Amino acid sequence: MKQSLHKAGAADGSSPSEQLLFGGPMRYDGGFVRDEAASAQAGLWTVVRQIPGMLRLAWRLAWRADRAALVGVVLAEVGRAGAAALSLVAVNAALGHLFSFAGESGALRAVLPAVLAAGAAAGAGAVLAVVSSWGSDRLSPRIQRTATVALLERAQRVEMASLEDPTFNRLLESARFGIQSVHRLTNESVAVLSTLLSMAATGGVLFSLSPVLLPLLVLIAAPRAWGAAVTARRRRNSVMAWLQHMRASQLIAQLLTQTSTAAEIRVHGVGAFLLHHFEQMALASDAEQARLAAAGARTKVAAAAASGLAFVATFGLLGVLVSTGHLALAAAGTAVVAVRTGAANVSGLLSSVNQLFEEALYVGDLQTLAIEAEALAIPAGGTDLPERPDAIHVEDVSFTYAGRTTPSLDKVSLVVPTGKIVALVGDNGAGKSTLARLLCGLYRPDSGTIRWDGVDTATADRAQQFASTVLLPQDFFRWPLTLRAIVTTGRPGHHDDARALTEAAEFAGMEALLQKQDRGWDTLAAKGFEGGVDFSGGQWQRIGTARTYLRTTTAGTDGRRPFLVVADEPTSALDPAAEVRAFDNLRRLAGQGATVLLITHRLAASASADLIYVLKDGRLVAQGTHEELMAAADDEQPAAGSYRAAYLLQAQQYATRLPDPRPVADDQGSLR
Numbered sequence: 001m002k003q004s005l006h007k008a009g010a011a012d013g014s015s016p017s018e019q020l021l022f023g024g025p026m027r028y029d030g031g032f033v034r035d036e037a038a039s040a041q042a043g044l045w046t047v048v049r050q051i052p053g054m055l056r057l058a059w060r061l062a063w064r065a066d067r068a069a070l071v072g073v074v075l076a077e078v079g080r081a082g083a084a085a086l087s088l089v090a091v092n093a094a095l096g097h098l099f100s101f102a103g104e105s106g107a108l109r110a111v112l113p114a115v116l117a118a119g120a121a122a123g124a125g126a127v128l129a130v131v132s133s134w135g136s137d138r139l140s141p142r143i144q145r146t147a148t149v150a151l152l153e154r155a156q157r158v159e160m161a162s163l164e165d166p167t168f169n170r171l172l173e174s175a176r177f178g179i180q181s182v183h184r185l186t187n188e189s190v191a192v193l194s195t196l197l198s199m200a201a202t203g204g205v206l207f208s209l210s211p212v213l214l215p216l217l218v219l220i221a222a223p224r225a226w227g228a229a230v231t232a233r234r235r236r237n238s239v240m241a242w243l244q245h246m247r248a249s250q251l252i253a254q255l256l257t258q259t260s261t262a263a264e265i266r267v268h269g270v271g272a273f274l275l276h277h278f279e280q281m282a283l284a285s286d287a288e289q290a291r292l293a294a295a296g297a298r299t300k301v302a303a304a305a306a307s308g309l310a311f312v313a314t315f316g317l318l319g320v321l322v323s324t325g326h327l328a329l330a331a332a333g334t335a336v337v338a339v340r341t342g343a344a345n346v347s348g349l350l351s352s353v354n355q356l357f358e359e360a361l362y363v364g365d366l367q368t369l370a371i372e373a374e375a376l377a378i379p380a381g382g383t384d385l386p387e388r389p390d391a392i393h394v395e396d397v398s399f400t401y402a403g404r405t406t407p408s409l410d411k412v413s414l415v416v417p418t419g420k421i422v423a424l425v426g427d428n429g430a431g432k433s434t435l436a437r438l439l440c441g442l443y444r445p446d447s448g449t450i451r452w453d454g455v456d457t458a459t460a461d462r463a464q465q466f467a468s469t470v471l472l473p474q475d476f477f478r479w480p481l482t483l484r485a486i487v488t489t490g491r492p493g494h495h496d497d498a499r500a501l502t503e504a505a506e507f508a509g510m511e512a513l514l515q516k517q518d519r520g521w522d523t524l525a526a527k528g529f530e531g532g533v534d535f536s537g538g539q540w541q542r543i544g545t546a547r548t549y550l551r552t553t554t555a556g557t558d559g560r561r562p563f564l565v566v567a568d569e570p571t572s573a574l575d576p577a578a579e580v581r582a583f584d585n586l587r588r589l590a591g592q593g594a595t596v597l598l599i600t601h602r603l604a605a606s607a608s609a610d611l612i613y614v615l616k617d618g619r620l621v622a623q624g625t626h627e628e629l630m631a632a633a634d635d636e637q638p639a640a641g642s643y644r645a646a647y648l649l650q651a652q653q654y655a656t657r658l659p660d661p662r663p664v665a666d667d668q669g670s671l672r
């Protein structure tokens with residue numbers, strides 16, 4: 001018997017939980033994880049070269065977010081560096097005086113000005129540090145907001161197919177880290193600037209004391225810089241590889257706590273099951289963190305050892321210089337302070353550069369996303385589409401979803417005449433919803449054309465195509481908003497249009513639902529929020545129908561009124577009376593000039609459509625009115641037989657021995 005993978009784990013290193021729940025390792029196998037050490041080194045220079053560009057992006061965002069705060073922070077940091085340098089010069093002067101006047105009566109008076117200057121410089125530095133931190137605290141949320149808005153704005157414009165693409169998803173996820181990183185990058189770059197200025201001052205003092213001391217300070221810094229960069233790169237590679245794992249863990253955590261899964265979690269015992277696998281996945285992440293910690297410690301030890309050797313060499317050299325008379329004792333004292341300050345600066349600088357390096361990598365993703373999202377965005381503008389074409393012509397259209405090998409639509413040709421109810425029927429997975437999505441402009445055909453009268457939609461203005469369409473999908477998204485906001489989606493001018501809202505409610509049979517709500521249209525359809533409620537499946541479909549009506553009967557901001565209504569199983573949750581009414585409503589919409597594309601498995605409903613297209617395995621296999629399909633001879637339209645068989649199968653469910661209708665009491669209680 002084949003061994004169960006979810007008990008044993010898999011050869012690809014995925015945990016049993018990953019195998020069972022997700023069918024494989026939830027890690028991205030980018031080249032970056034195959035030879036981490038090599039890539040950490042090789043990519044170093046590439047990233048270092050990219051840093052200026054990323055800094056420019058961070059500073060541009062900061063400038064856009066709050067230029068006054070940015071200028072304030074920069075000035076405060078420059079001031080702090082100046083104060084630090086001044087303080088060192090004052091210490092040098094004080095030591096000089098101390099050594100020259102040691103034991104003499106005027107020593108204190110001679111030293112006092114320098115000591116006061118050092119104190120004043122330190123005080124000014126402290127005040128400027130407060131100013132800088134106030135400025136960056138003000139700047140951070142604004143930068144984050146600006147970056148978030150920019151990211152969301154771009155993400156909501158990309159093609160739907162790109163949004164489903166795993167590579168783009170990973171980029172989107174890592175760009176979210178980038179948002180957190182932008183303001184940290186700004187802060188760290190300010191810190192680097194300030195430390196560099198301070199180091200320049202310290203270096204200047206050291207150089208003036210003895211030029212050989214300066215290279216030694218650089219030697220102290222170099223190994224730690226290397227260590228910091230390697231660690232940052234390693235951490236980043238790990239985050240990138242484990243991003244999907246993190247998303248999967250978060251998904252499990254969400255599933256455990258959201259209301260839509262609450263019933264199954266309790267009744268089917270899914271809670272304990274998911275919790276177990278959540279823990280297993282967390283353990284896998286822990287192991288990765290432990291690996292990183294060990295590798296980081298090893299790198300740190302190597303860097304610290306090299307840096308320590310440079311430290312020892314520096315102090316040894318100082319001893320040699322003093323003992324050989326090349327350096328005065330006072331100058332040696334200042335050099336000790338300067339080396340210690342310099343080393344502290346180096347530590348600060350390294351921690352900032354380390355952060356900067358790491359943040360820059362994420363900001364790089366944000367930048368890549370901005371470029372990619374722009375390239376994948378639904379193009380703006382294009383040929384004008386007729387507001388109400390006579391027909392939509394689908395010619396030889398094929399379409400395959402990304403990651404699939406078999407086409408979901410295969411050379412489909414059909415005509416959707418305006419003002420008619422056109423039913424798309426066929427087995428599960430036949431391609432009905434896919435065709436509808438192509439007709440709306442959500443996906444583009446891989447080959448073939450979709451024309452509105454003579455205009456090819458491939459080059460048409462997609463905004464116009466969307467503005468001409470209304471969606472009433474099978475899985476109508478349960479927007480967690482007020483009923484008013486849901487029903488007036490895309491119609492901001494009608495939020496307070498009582499007449500339009502009442503008409504929509506009447507059309508959809510929503511009046512009873514509204515009457516039961518204390519807050520009427522302002523009822524929040526989000527259980528779990530204060531005052532929020534939830535609705536039944538059928539009630540949600542009525543809400544969807546009301547929105548469809550309001551959108552169809554009003555014009556958008558561009559003045560267009562939709563004519564194409566895509567109703568994908570719009571009545572699956574309705575009670576029988578509401579279902580009959582819903583199909584009448586679709587007929588009413590068609591009567592008002594709309595084209596209703598009805599996707600349904602209820603063949604009693606499609607029977608009254610003006611035209612029926614039967615799809616099978618992505619191909620159009622039969623077409624005609626209900627009567628034509630029922631009457632078609634097998635040699636004319638062989639596949640019409642499958643429609644006829646399906647229709648009769650459904651009809652039979654009702655045809656067996658119907659009882660006589662019971663007498664119904666009228667309002668006065670007498671029987672009719």
Ligand SMILES: Nc1ncnc2c1ncn2[C@@H]1O[C@H](COP(=O)(O)OP(=O)(O)OP(=O)(O)O)[C@@H](O)[C@H]1O
Pocket residue numbers: 164401402404408426427428429430431432433434435
């Ligand atoms: N987003 C997607 N990515 C990949 N494949 C998809 C996607 N959506 C649908 N498919 C696949 O395309 C084929 C057609 O699906 P489609 O949803 O169009 O069928 P349908 O006729 O509407 O089915 P149903 O009656 O079950 O709603 C199916 O094989 C389905 O698995």
